[in-house]
Amino acid sequence: MxxxxxxxxxxxxxxxxxxxxxxxxxxxxxxxxxxxxxxxxxxxxxxxxxxxxxxxxxxxxxxxxxxxxxxxxxxxxxxxxxxxxxxxxxxxxxxxxxxxxxxxxxxxxxxxxxxxxxxxxxxxxxxxxxxxxxxxxxxxxxxxxxxxxxxxxxxxAQMVPWLLVPVGLLVLVLSVLIRAAVNRALAPLDALRQDIRQRDEKDLLPIDTRGLPEEVAPLGQALNQLLERVTRLLSRQRQMLADAAHELNTPLAAVKLQAQLTRRAPEHERGAALDELDRGITRSTHLVTQLLQMARLEADGRERQPVPVRLCQLAADTVSAFSARAEARGIDLGLDTCETATVLADPHDLQVLLDNLVDNALRHTPPGSQVDLRVEREANRVTLIVNDNGPGIPEADRPRVLERFVRLNPRDDATGSGLGLAIVAQIAQQNGGLLTLASSPPGGLSVRVSFSAHPADTASPDGTMPATA
Incomplete structure (x- = not known):
């Protein structure tokens, strides 16, 4: 029952x-x-x-x-x-x-x-x-x-039935009245169910809670909050699809044009045309990869598994993975100060966050620049820092670069998609981190992501606790 x-x-x-x-x-x-x-x-x-x-x-x-x-x-x-x-x-x-x-x-x-x-x-x-x-x-x-x-x-004994008749009538009448009262009391729930059942997938307007009883009104308000979140999510997804279609249109059209030019180019110019085609394909691939990352974060369909993660080990692995690319561009990529610290987060999310930070720094700094990773710990906070000595971002434009598909200098950045910092900001929020943008000591950009230190690591700062990198 x-x-x-x-x-x-x-x-x-x-x-x-x-x-x-x-x-x-x-x-x-x-x-x-x-x-x-x-x-x-x-x-x-x-x-x-x-x-x-x-x-x-x-x-x-x-x-x-x-x-x-x-x-x-x-x-x-x-x-x-x-x-x-x-x-x-x-x-x-x-x-x-x-x-x-x-x-x-x-x-x-x-x-x-x-x-x-x-x-x-x-x-x-x-x-x-x-x-x-x-x-x-x-x-x-x-x-x-x-x-x-x-x-x-x-x-x-002849009088007993006359004593029981009123009680029987009382039970009968009260049973009918109780049933009517229960049906009347639950009528708002029936009306709410009917209202929701009649709606289609496009009707996400809030439910009218003005006539609902005090016990049912919180349910209606909770449903309205859910509908509001769903509306915002669908709006972001529609906007993302529109932006993705617009962003993909340009590199795909460029790839198509470059392929046609490569086919028509003379033999001595074909190598340069193929290099340009390769850069177009690389940009499209990078854009698709970041779109997939953003879509996964927006849908939040994967169940996160927070585990203790050592940021020093994770930062060292990231530097090693990007060292060849940095060397090819003549950029000095290294791991600077690295204090032993452990945070409780999803290791896959932190890897994506670091990859986007380093990738973003390598894309926006000219050859001969320097990109340093640091892990600092203060009290119960652990901060992951990526510094570069590139052109930096003006303070007035820093909130804008956390939005999707925002590029401050699209002509100078032929391979950027405007999604790197937006992905970093969303991962930081979903894992309890705090993202801030500042100027680095050499004058470039300093990206800082702060997390709460793992409680066990706070008690044992020597880092002897097993952790997943």
Whole structure:
């Protein structure tokens, strides 16, 4: 039973039935006690009426031999063989009168009723069944009235259905009202479900939460936040597709043109044409690679696995991977200061971040420049720094270069795509890092990415903890 409606109905109706059963039992007990008190009061009234008005003995009482009985002070033992003349009158009130000396003067049934009992109410066994007896004494005589308990219970049993009918109606009516109340209370959820179900994939407008109950309004607000994030994501993806199509159009058209020129070029010029074609293909390949990286980061479909990563080892591997390319361009690429430090991040993301930083520095610095990598640690922060002595970026333009497809000097950068720093910024954000751009000491650009140090590494700064590079 995984339905809120069914759960509410089950528990509420179950509570109603259990309560009704308890109330019925308590009501039965109170009604039985009240019924007995009323019947006892009636027996008292009969006894007082006999005392006040007196009773004239029947003729059979005058002819019957006298059977004087001593006044009882305690309950008598049950009699297994009652007189035969009592059986025809069982179930009625039995009235008896004794004189002061214990002589039976009157009995409402032939043969007499129960033996004389102590004053007040008594429960006795007589004639094979239970009796309720009331005895009253005045100045001249003793009056005793008896009533069969079985007859009293039989009379009360006829009243029980009338006691249960209101409870049954109460359960029935309240069950209907509870069901209606639950359906009405859950109506906003049904309306919200219907609203969402009727929408198509293009309708991402916010849900109207003004009429929702307090318990449902947070759900509607959360859905609106989700719709807003989805809208922003789709907008970024559409913008990215448009920008990617625009960016790919230029290098692909250039590659096509260069291929045509290479085919028509004379033999002595064909080598230069092929070099130009190779540069066009390299730019297109680089752009496609960065587009794939950005698409993966935007979709965020891969589940990240943060592990301890030693930045020094990662920086050293990156310098080694780009050393041949740097040497080909005459750029001095090296690892400067490297303090032992470990961060908790996705190693693949950090590798992509470093690759883009070094690649970006090598592309934008002229031959003969210097690019240095540094890993610094201060308190609980670890900072990865890439410095170059190239032309740098003016402070006013630094926020712009973190956007996608932004190139400050597109004519001077024939192979750049404007995605490198945007990818770095997104990776830093997704891994809890902070990216800042500043001027390097030689006057070029200094890119700094700061992370929180790994807690275990904070306690053991010697770097002996196993880490993944």
């Amino acid at each position: 995984n339905s809120i409606r069914q759960r509410l109905l089950f528990w509420q109706i179950t509570a109603l039935v259990v309560t009704s059963v308890l109330v019925s039992g308590f009501t039965y007990y109170l009604a039985w006690e009240a019924f007995n008190r009323v019947r006892d009061f009636g027996m008292e009234q009969i006894a007082h009426s006999v005392v006040r008005h007196g009773v004239r003995p029947h003729s059979w009482m005058l002819d019957r031999p006298e059977h004087p009985a001593p006044r009882a002070t305690a309950r008598p033992q049950p009699q297994d063989n009652p007189p035969p003349w009592v059986s025809d009158d069982l179930g009625r009130f039995i009235s008896q009168i004794w004189s002061e000396d214990g002589e039976l003067l009157y009995a409402s049934v032939e043969g007499g009723g129960p033996p004389l009992q102590a004053m007040g109410f008594n429960n006795i066994q007589w004639a094979g069944e239970a009796w309720r007896v009331y005895t009253l004494e005045d100045d001249e005589e003793v009056v005793q009235v008896a009533k069969s308990v079985r007859d009293r219970a039989s009379t009360f």
